Amino acid sequence: MNRDPKTMFTETPLVRSKFRQEAAAKWIFAGMAAAMIVPLLLILGYLVERAWPSLSLGFILDVPIRGMKEGGIWPAFVGTIYLVFISLAVSAPIGILAAVYLNEYAKDNWLNRIINLAVINLAGVPSIVHALFGLGAFVYAAKFGYSIISASLTLAIMTLPVIVASTREALASVPRSFREACWNVGATRWQTIQAIVLPNSISGILTGVILQVSRAAGETAPIMFTGAVFFKAVQKGDLFPYQLHEQCMALSMHLYTISTQVPGVKESIPFATAVVLLGLVLVVNAAAITLRVWLRNRKKW
């Protein structure tokens, strides 16, 4: 026997040093996690605290008064909903169907790979570039003028590549063996997509689309260049205040305006506007997560 049974299981210096490394690693990772979360909570807490005097349902439903120094944000709130809804109504179908084509039909050749690369790079183009494109393409070339249509289409162009990329990812996560099983009983590609691929990737696809809501709602530059205005007179609580060829207000733009362009705004109003924008995004994201969990639970493989 080459080891003394009495000390066989006792701690050696090497074990102690491993424990020290283990503890250090754990604290570093925990510290980084805290460094990420704490500022977020501080920002949120600060915003809500400063916004508190103005926060109420009335704030959302009211129109701004006295040169936007007081009152609510209804025109901007509705405007944002218009822009987000129309832009996604355009980009989601195009993006999803294009991704289905690229992932399920197109051959995996160099062209397809270049398209894929282009899509990924387009998803990273700064929004100001999309803004300039929208200005040139929709406002001037297509003669839509500064309007909801131009702004929505610009947002659609901006969200399109991300939707294509996330949809492709969702489609690619459906195991190949399912597709092979279908082909081997003689299913066409469309039958395979309908019966197996889409039902199993729909949660990922929808999540990808819904996450673009927050992006479309938050961006300022693309709509500022193409269709958002500082102010538009609107009836309080009016659900359809805008025509498509008109300009509209939007939350992100409104926030920019009242924080930097209008002197003497009641102090809590910009903060309350920010909280509403943030709340809108959080609600939509929460909905996305709920939907995802619900769809996940229905599919098990």
Added chain:
Amino acid sequence: MSDTPPLSITTRKLNLWYAKFQALINVDVDIKHGIITSLIGPSGCGKTTLLRCFNRVNERYGYVTTTGEIKLLGKNIYDPDVSLIELRKSVGMVFQRPNPLPISVYENVVFGMKIHHERSQLTRAALDEAVEKALTETGLWKDLKDRLDHRATALQLEQQQKLCIARLLPLKPEIILMDEPCSALDVEGTRAIEELMFALKGRYTIVIVTHNMAQARRASDECIFMLLGELIEHSRTEDLFLKPRNPKTAEYIEGRYG
């Protein structure tokens, strides 16, 4: 044997390339109808590739080139009037890993029927009958008749694999190709699948790839030995194992290649 059974699969000078790599070299094979033929050989010798030629599913990869002739039941499957969809309907395939679709047991069995018929041609009663028949033939009916609406992917592996066989039957295939159907299963499961093969024999031509020589011996009537893309020997299973004609076959069955 006095009258030789009709041929089910014949190939002449079958060559296949994956891009530049030749995976099948001048394969001539005559597989008889209604019996079980096993395909053995070291891994990478082209067994799966050969099997996948028989329903032309290799062509799903864009970079595959095939030359030579493949006839199923006397019909050249490269003739211009051959529909891949109808071909794959009559030539069923079972995979190494059971791959039931992520839908219910019932829907798995009727999947093929639904794909090949107009909705209006299928009555609920016809579907129910097909499900009961296919599951009974594969020995699943007793276990699963109360769980037809359960997800097929949640079944035990052995049941999944049987279900993968069951879902081929409503399409009334001529040929069933099995690619190492037992490699994900334990001893019990393996035996169950082998028994199922015996039960199906006669009505269908069964070709089974296996790298388990004991299984080839137990479960097949004829045996084909392949090596590096070439067909080395094809004879009755007993003959191949007891008195192999080719020295390479002898070396393989004595366990000299992996």
